[in-house]
Amino acid sequence: MIWVAATLIAALAQTGRNAAQAGLTARIGTIGATAVRFVFGLPFAIVALSLAAIWLDIPAPDGAVIGFAAMGAAAQIAATAFMLLTMRGQSFGVATALMKTEPVTLAIVGAVILAEPLGPARMAAIVVATLGVVLASGATWSRAGLVPVINGVAAGALFGLSAIGFRGAILALPSGAFFIRALTVLTLTLAMQATAMLIWMVWRDRAALRGIAQDWRASLAAGALGGFASLFWFIGFALTPAANVRTLALVEVVFAQILSGRVLRQQVKPLQLAGMVLIVIGVAGLLAIAGRQ
Template sequence: MIWVAATLIAATAQTARNAAQAGLTTRIGTIGATAVRFVFGLPFALLTLLIAAIWLPVPRPDATVLGYTAIGAAAQIAATAFMLITMRGQSFGVATALMKTEPVTLAIIGAIILAEPLGPARMGAILLATIGVVMASGANWSRASLSPVLTGVTSGALFGLSSIGFRGAILALPEGGFFIRALTVLVLTLALQAAVMLLWMVWRDRAALRGIAEDWRVSVAAGALGAFASLFWFIGFALTPAANVRTLALVEVVMAQILSGRLLRQKANPLQLAGMALIVVGVGWLLAVA
């Protein structure tokens, strides 16, 4: 069950990366803060690949691998844009709940594109955990308007498509173990995303580019954490269907609620407690049938 450990490590590292990026948004803007994870993550991923290449042969990507990688990279950038639009139009709880519908769309897309088995038990576990997230979010749905709901679901679907692209690229590599294949696709992904973000900032947002350079210490930390988290996400994608990885990652919602209760003295209401219980049951069910 290496994918279970990899997913939990990735979720923890991603939380740390988000914390490192949080302050950057107010100082260098949304575009700059988003670009940091790609631009500063690439050198760390590339260095890791060069070191790994001393002992492991690096697989050579073909057109299929590059195609899947491009789909994943582009979908992830677009998903981030829709996520930011949703967060501007709705409360954080509503936006988070909408985007966490990703495992459902991911399972369906994976069955269509990669012919991964869905099955009633696996789909039931994913649905149960996702419903739990919606309940645990504490979102006030009476104030949710249609437009942000659509952008939120679109964001979740695009994040799902990006995960399918990454898994497709990893599976399409002709040789190598799960680690070197995951690392190879990660470097390709970050290279594409860094190039796109740098070109955009040079063309339309040079202030963000200057901000990244001036705040390079925090940017480097966020990039390193981002590359570390992404590597373990990709290891998970190499070993099991992406929907399994993203469903298990929903346990971070439970951990966040526990931390907020202990550190911030915020009490969960009965609906949120029921939602957290559903997440735990859904994830446990998924692990039993995966």
């Protein structure tokens, strides 16, 4: 169950990266903050891959690997932009809850594109955990604005598509253990994303490029956390269907609610408590199913 530990580490690191990126959005804009995770994450991935190459053979990507990686890279760039736009919306809780419906999309798309087993029990566990997130968000749906909701749905769907692309690229590699496969695809993907974002900023948004350069310390921190989180996401994708990884990651919602109650003294409503229970039930069911496979 290495994928379980990898997913929990990735979710924790991603929380820190999201906070860093959210702060950057106000200073350097959505495009600049989106580019940071790729441009500053790439050097860390290159160093890690170079060190791994001392002991392990790096598998050579073929056309299928590059195709899947490109699909995942493009979808993740777009998803990150929509996520940052969502963070600026007034209906943040609503949009975030909708963005967390990603595991349902992932399970369905993974079954279609990668022929991964779905099954009624696994799908039920994913739906239960996702419903729990919607309830635990505490969002006031009657006040939901259309634009934040659309941004949240788009971000969730695109993150799901990116995960399918990354897992497809990892599985398409001709050789290598799970760690080197994950690190190889991560480096390839970040190289594509960093190149695309730099070309775009030089061509159309030089103000964002200047903002990144001026705010390089915060950008470096966000990139490092992003690269670290992505490596563990990819390790999870190498070992189990992406929907399993993203469903388990929903437990971060429970952790966040507990933290807000303990540290910030925020009251947890009965509906939110019910949502957290559903998340735990769904994740526990998923782990039980995965343990039997």
